[in-house]
Amino acid sequence: xxxxxxxxxxxxxxxxxxxxxxxxxxxxxxxxxxxxxxxxxxxxxxxxxxxxxxxxxxxxxxxxxxxxxxxxxxxxxxxxxxxxxxxxxxxxxxxxxxxxxxxxxxxxxxxxxxxxxxxxxxxxxxxxxxxxxxxxxxxxxxxxxxxxxxxxxxxxxxxxxxxxxxxxxxxxxxxxxxxxxxxxxxxxxxxxxxxxxxxxxxxxxxxxxxxxxxxxxxxxxxxxxxxxxxxxxxxxxxxxxxxxxxxxxxxxxxxxxxxxxxxxxxxxxxxxxxxxxxxxxxxxxxxxxxxxxxxxxxxxxxxxxxxxxxxxxxxxxxxxxxxxxxxxxxxxxxxxxxxxxxxxxxxxxxxxxxxxxxxxxxxxxxxxxxxxxxxxxxxxxxxxxxxxxxxxxxxxxxxxxxxxxxxxxxxxxxxxxxxxxxxxxxxxxxxxxxxxxxxxxxxxxxxxxxxxxxxxxxxxxxxxxxxxxxxxxxxxxxxxxxxxxxxxxxxxxxxxxxxxxxxxxxxxxxxxxxxxxxxxxxxxxxxxxxxxxxxxxxxxxxxxxxxxxxxxxxxxxxxxxxxxxxxxxxxxxxxxxxxxxxxxxxxxxxxxxxxxx
Ligand code: OXD
Ligand code: MN
Numbered sequence: 001x002x003x004x005x006x007x008x009x010x011x012x013x014x015x016x017x018x019x020x021x022x023x024x025x026x027x028x029x030x031x032x033x034x035x036x037x038x039x040x041x042x043x044x045x046x047x048x049x050x051x052x053x054x055x056x057x058x059x060x061x062x063x064x065x066x067x068x069x070x071x072x073x074x075x076x077x078x079x080x081x082x083x084x085x086x087x088x089x090x091x092x093x094x095x096x097x098x099x100x101x102x103x104x105x106x107x108x109x110x111x112x113x114x115x116x117x118x119x120x121x122x123x124x125x126x127x128x129x130x131x132x133x134x135x136x137x138x139x140x141x142x143x144x145x146x147x148x149x150x151x152x153x154x155x156x157x158x159x160x161x162x163x164x165x166x167x168x169x170x171x172x173x174x175x176x177x178x179x180x181x182x183x184x185x186x187x188x189x190x191x192x193x194x195x196x197x198x199x200x201x202x203x204x205x206x207x208x209x210x211x212x213x214x215x216x217x218x219x220x221x222x223x224x225x226x227x228x229x230x231x232x233x234x235x236x237x238x239x240x241x242x243x244x245x246x247x248x249x250x251x252x253x254x255x256x257x258x259x260x261x262x263x264x265x266x267x268x269x270x271x272x273x274x275x276x277x278x279x280x281x282x283x284x285x286x287x288x289x290x291x292x293x294x295x296x297x298x299x300x301x302x303x304x305x306x307x308x309x310x311x312x313x314x315x316x317x318x319x320x321x322x323x324x325x326x327x328x329x330x331x332x333x334x335x336x337x338x339x340x341x342x343x344x345x346x347x348x349x350x351x352x353x354x355x356x357x358x359x360x361x362x363x364x365x366x367x368x369x370x371x372x373x374x375x376x377x378x379x380x381x382x383x384x385x386x387x388x389x390x391x392x393x394x395x396x397x398x399x400x401x402x403x404x405x406x407x408x409x410x411x412x413x414x415x416x417x418x419x420x421x422x423x424x425x426x427x428x429x430x431x432x433x434x435x436x437x438x439x440x441x442x443x444x445x446x447x448x449x450x451x452x453x454x455x456x457x458x459x460x461x462x463x464x465x466x467x468x469x470x471x472x473x474x475x476x477x478x479x480x481x482x483x484x485x486x487x488x489x490x491x492x493x494x495x496x497x498x499x500x501x502x503x504x505x506x507x508x509x510x511x512x513x514x515x516x517x518x519x520x521x522x523x524x525x526x527x528x529x530x531x532x533x534x535x536x537x538x539x540x541x542x543x544x545x546x547x548x549x550x551x552x553x554x555x556x557x558x559x560x561x562x563x564x565x566x567x568x569x570x571x572x573x574x575x576x577x578x579x580x581x582x583x584x585x586x587x588x589x590x591x592x593x594x595x596x597x
Pocket of ligand 1: 260
C-alpha cells in the first residue's frame with residue numbers, strides 16, 4: 001500500500017520538487033487515501049469540488065438570487081470553535097513552549113498522532129493544497145502545503161489564501177515550506193489534536209473540521225509558527241487588523257490593531273466613518289493577521305498574509321458593518337448560521353424582522369421566540385477580500401504598508417479607559433503585555449471571564465510568552481521610525497451593564513485622535529496610565545448623542561480598579577518566571593509608584 005501511495009503521489013504531481021514529493025508520499029503512506037488530488041486553484045476545480053460538496057451534503061446551496069455563489073455548511077455540534085486545550089506546541093524543551101501553551105515532546109506527539117493518522121484516509125481523497133501566505137512573490141510571503149481529506153477545507157483555503165499553481169510555482173524546488181497535515185478523522189473531541197512543531201515547520205491537525213483548527217495557514221502557520229519564525233528572522237507575526245485612514249486632505253496613515261478573537265477587528269477594519277467625517281475614508285488591508293518587518297526606510301511595514309476573511313457572523317448588519325454585509329452578499333461560505341425558508345441565511349443581530357420560522361445551525365426547525373440561538377454564536381463567514389468594497393489597493397502589495405500606530409484593545413467592562421497613548425515603545429509593549437479581555441465564543445470554554453491576553457496572542461504565540469515580549473522590546477533597535485502605541489477599550493459598561501461608548505463607526509472619533517497624535521497635531525494630557533485626549537482639544541464629539549457624564553465614565557481612570565488590575569497582572573508576570581522581561585517589570589514598578597505616590 002505504502003509504495004502504491006508513494007507512486008501515486010509522484011506520478012500525478014504538477015511539481016518535481018523532491019522534498020515536497022517525498023513528504024507527500026510519506027504522509028500518503030501513513031494515511032492511505034484512495035486518491036491523491038493536487039489542487040491547482042482553478043475555477044474548474046472550484047466548481048468540481050463545490051458540486052461534490054453539495055452532493056455529499058457538506059454544502060447546502062443558498063438562493064442564487066439573494067446569495068449568488070453562497071453555501072451553508074453545518075459542522076458537527078461538538079466542533080464549533082478553536083480548541084485551546086487540545087492545541088499543543090511541540091518543542092524539544094517544555095520551557096521553549098512556555099507556561100501559556102500546552103506542550104508535548106515532539107517525538108511523543110508524532111507517535112501519538114501517527115496512530116490516529118494511520119489509515120485515516122482510507123476510502124477518502126487526500127487533497128494536496130499548496131498556498132501562499134502573503135502577496136505572491138513578496139519577501140515576507142511564506143509557502144505552505146496542507147494535506148487534507150476535507151473538501152470544505154480546500155474550498156475555504158481557496159478563499160483564505162493564494163492557493164494552487166501560483167503558490168507551487170513560487171515554491172519551485174525549495175524545501176522552505178510549511179508541512180501541514182489535516183484529517184477530519186471521526187470528529188471525536190477525545191481524539192482531537194492540533195499540534196505545532198516549530199522546529200520542523202510542521203503542523204498536524206486531527207479530528208476537527210472547524211476553521212481555526214483546520215485552515216492551517218491561518219492561526220497555525222500565520223500566528224503560531226509565524227511568531228516562532230518571526231523571532232528567528234527578526235519580524236513580528238501578530239493577531240492584528242491593518243487599516244489605512246485617509247483624511248480629506250488625502251493623507252493616509254496606516255494602523256495595525258490587536259484585539260482578541262470576536263472583539264470587532266473585522267468591523268474596525270471596514271468601518272464607515274459617521275456623517276460628521278465627510279471626506280474621511282477607511283480602507284482595509286487586513287482584518288485578522290499582520291506580519292510586520294522593518295523596511296529599508298526605517299519604518300515598520302505590515303502585510304496581511306491572508307486573502308479572505310473568516311469573520312464572526314452574529315451581530316453583523318448594515319448598521320454595525322455595512323461593508324461586511326456587502327462582502328458576504330456573494331461567493332461566501334457560511335458555517336453554522338440559520339437557514340430561512342427561501343434559502344437565505346439568518347443570524348442573531350441581522351437587519352430586519354426576526355423570521356417566524358428557520359432551520360437552526362444544527363439543522364433543526366426553529367420558531368421565533370425560541371430561547372435557543374438560531375445561529376451559533378461563533379458562526380462564521382468565509383469571504384474573499386476582493387468582495388470588500390473598501391479593500392485597500394495595498395492589500396496585494398508585496399511590500400505592505402508602513403505602520404504609524406499600533407493599537408491594543410481588550411474587551412473590558414471596566415478599568416481600561418476609552419483611549420490612551422503609551423509614553424514610549426517600552427511602555428507600549430507593557431500596555432500590550434498586560435492586555436486583559438473578557439472571553440468570547442471564538443474558543444470553547446466559559447464566555448465573559450477576564451483573562452490576561454498579551455497582545456491578543458495568548459492562544460496564538462508559538463513559543464515562550466516571556467521570550468515573545470522580549471522580542472517585542474528588542475525590535476525597537478531595528479525600527480528607527482517606531483510606530484506610536486495606543487490602548488483602547490470600546491466595551492466599558494455602565495451600572496446597568498449597557499455599553500457606554502457607541503462603538504462601530506463612532507470609533508472613527510478615537511481613530512482621528514490617534515492619527516492626530518501620530519502626525520503631531522494635538523496636545524495631550526498626561527495621566528498615571530499614559531497620555532489621554534484633553535477635554536478642550538481632544539476627541540471630536542460633534543454629532544454624538546452621548547451625555548457628558550457618559551463620556552466622563554468611558555474615559556475615567558479609577559485608582560481602586562487599577563489596584564486590583566495590578567494584582568491580576570502580577571499573577572500573569574509570575575507565570576513567566578525569570579523570563580518576565582526586566583524592562584516590563586520596571587514599567588510595572590513605575591506604575592505602582594505612580595499609583596501609590
Ligand atoms: C479567528 C479567531 O477566527 O481569532 O480569527 O478565533
Ligand atoms: Mn482572529
